[in-house]
Amino acid sequence: MPTDAASAFLSDVKTLRERAKKSLDEGAVMPSYKGDVKKTVELLQAVVATELVCVLRYTMHSISVEGLTSESVGAEFAEHAASERKHMLAAAQRIDQLGGVPNFNPEGLATRSATEYGDGGNLVEMVKQDLIAERIVIEHYQELIRYFGDNDPTTRIMLEGFLADEEDHATDLHDLLVAHEGKPFLS
Secondary structure, X not given: OOOHXXXXXXXXXXXXXXXXXXXXXXXXXXXXXXXXXXXXXXXHHHXXXXXXXXXXXXHHHHHHOXXXXXXXXXXXXXXXXXXXXXXXXXXXXXXXXXXXXXXXXXXXXXXXXXXXXXXOOOHHHHHHHHHHHHHHHHHHHHHHHHHHOOOOHHHHHHHHHHHHHHHHHHHHHHHHHHHHHHOXXXX
């Protein structure tokens, strides 16, 4: 039996069962959802676009790197591309859970993305482009996490996982640049 404090905010099982039987066409979106579904889907469409642009940029960088360290740095770029792809798919699946349709249309992709595709260049320029993109995404996801707060814990928790990965990517890229400044590591 719940205590008085617990019963003040916990629904009884009978109430939960009744709510679950209503509005079955809403799928995973329950009446207790405190977010704005339409706005959440819109924001997640931008996350999908951002992650997709990152996948494309990292993939291009992993293929086009040249120089003595290109194999190891190319492998790092490919690893980041795979991570960004997982983020993109998770965000797309969240859009689907909320009743939306993920937008993978290449038309307008760059305008929906928070990051830019970049233009390649030498290895140092590629690392800098990727680090700038990671820093943009870190700040953007921090803002989104604060926005979702307790109104949409599922989306917030998903983005918190993405944020940890993006911070790890930024650290990897920063380490490559620092190594370059101290010795001829990147060319």
